[in-house]
Amino acid sequence: MSRGKAASNLDLPRPDTLDVGKQQGAYEALRSAILTRQLPAGSRLPSTRSLAERWQVSRGTLEAAFERLHGEGYVQRVAGSGTRVCAVIPEQFIAAPAAAQPVRRPVEPDPPHAGVQSHVPFVARRPDASLFDLKAWARCISRGLLAAGPGVLEAAHPGGLPTLREQISDYLRSYRGMHCEADEVIVTTGIRHGLDLIARTLLQPGDTACVEDPGYTPAQRLFSLAGAQVQAIPVTAEGLDTTRLPEYARLAYVTPAHQAPLGVTLSVSHRLALLDWASRADAWVVEDDYDSEYNYNSAPLAALKSLDSNNRVIYCGSFNKNLFPGLRVGFMVVPKVVRPALLRTLQLTGHSVGATDQLGLVEFLGSGAFVRHLRASRQAYQARRDALLACLPEGVTVSGQQAGLHCVLWLPAGVQEADFCARAANAGLSLQPLGKFCVDVTLPPAVIIGYTALTLAQIRFHGRALAQLL
Numbered sequence: 001m002s003r004g005k006a007a008s009n010l011d012l013p014r015p016d017t018l019d020v021g022k023q024q025g026a027y028e029a030l031r032s033a034i035l036t037r038q039l040p041a042g043s044r045l046p047s048t049r050s051l052a053e054r055w056q057v058s059r060g061t062l063e064a065a066f067e068r069l070h071g072e073g074y075v076q077r078v079a080g081s082g083t084r085v086c087a088v089i090p091e092q093f094i095a096a097p098a099a100a101q102p103v104r105r106p107v108e109p110d111p112p113h114a115g116v117q118s119h120v121p122f123v124a125r126r127p128d129a130s131l132f133d134l135k136a137w138a139r140c141i142s143r144g145l146l147a148a149g150p151g152v153l154e155a156a157h158p159g160g161l162p163t164l165r166e167q168i169s170d171y172l173r174s175y176r177g178m179h180c181e182a183d184e185v186i187v188t189t190g191i192r193h194g195l196d197l198i199a200r201t202l203l204q205p206g207d208t209a210c211v212e213d214p215g216y217t218p219a220q221r222l223f224s225l226a227g228a229q230v231q232a233i234p235v236t237a238e239g240l241d242t243t244r245l246p247e248y249a250r251l252a253y254v255t256p257a258h259q260a261p262l263g264v265t266l267s268v269s270h271r272l273a274l275l276d277w278a279s280r281a282d283a284w285v286v287e288d289d290y291d292s293e294y295n296y297n298s299a300p301l302a303a304l305k306s307l308d309s310n311n312r313v314i315y316c317g318s319f320n321k322n323l324f325p326g327l328r329v330g331f332m333v334v335p336k337v338v339r340p341a342l343l344r345t346l347q348l349t350g351h352s353v354g355a356t357d358q359l360g361l362v363e364f365l366g367s368g369a370f371v372r373h374l375r376a377s378r379q380a381y382q383a384r385r386d387a388l389l390a391c392l393p394e395g396v397t398v399s400g401q402q403a404g405l406h407c408v409l410w411l412p413a414g415v416q417e418a419d420f421c422a423r424a425a426n427a428g429l430s431l432q433p434l435g436k437f438c439v440d441v442t443l444p445p446a447v448i449i450g451y452t453a454l455t456l457a458q459i460r461f462h463g464r465a466l467a468q469l470l
């Protein structure tokens, strides 16, 4: 190992990498010489003056490359004694010792969860991510990050970035008729995250949690996991049958805008009855507003939460359905009295949305890009819905098609759901039988049809196959 002031006798020929970019090329060539021990630990690098002559680059270029190597811990620079390779190079501090024979097997993707693949006819409740303007999103993320600075990235905001909570409350005031403030909003990774927080925080083993029947199965499962007794309440043409609610319960979970899966809208009289019940029973009402942005025939009713003068409603919304499913951002609007407890659970699990996505969304909402996307996707989904309905033979009954991302196709008398779905599967169609959503009720045979994540051509092609099965 060479020590002292003697110049390195190592031969460092002019590297080809210099032709691509001088400073980066010089840095890469020197780093590679260090890693391959051509420049061993303790050896002295040639002076920038001699190397500049040999490599035909400026001393400034080499000075910058040496500084970068110094900044990353490859070399030490001591005034008067030149630049030396460090005894321990940074790779040895940050990487595990290399395995004898590094093996990298191809990653097996997780099998898609049954019933949730996009672009498979007619998988329900999937948005079409290809309608989303990725370039606009990338610009929003970069603008958001650059404007934020390290302070925002370091600070802990368990309930979500204040600027995002403000944007969400502005949106909910204008579009869902809710009088909510930013400090009532909690940013989540989606509606299921909100339901999980509610279940963990507000339910005790043995509590009664009322759900719609038929209804959204994950909600039932999450309430059961928390030890609650799930009580299934039938759904009528006006939504949840409020006359069937028990005298006491800890909560009732509802999908008022477009009942999941029947697609009916909770009528105003049932909304008021539900809120009266919640006050009498001292229960929470959990409002899942999962696809309320998409209305095809008329303006939507305001959210149930907008009528909540007694602060009984916990509202859950999501960007995963209207932007793209992989985004994983949603939100809750919660009465002030339960906010601290929900935040404690949230902090405990450490399960929250990254600052980058939150900053991107602040820009996306604030710039008007979000509402533009809603307008364009609503238009596209309406055309897809119309194309689907046009494929179906006369006399077939469809419901719930006035809104949302799916509708219900009622099967002709005598046709069994299981048999129909099996025949559909043979024709390449993936249909969900209504029976899968039922707890205690028995309903006439029907299937759930999603149309939003399919192109018009796919809908026409597969719609013909569906019609032939009826």
Ligand SMILES: Cc1ncc(COP(=O)(O)O)c(C=O)c1O
Pocket (backbone or CB within 6 Å): 125, 189, 190, 191, 192, 193, 216, 255, 260, 288, 290, 317, 318, 319, 320, 321, 330
């Ligand atoms: C009724 C209902 N609520 C919530 C969700 C899930 O929302 P998120 O992905 O935001 O958890 C779905 C998904 O299909 C749904 O159908």
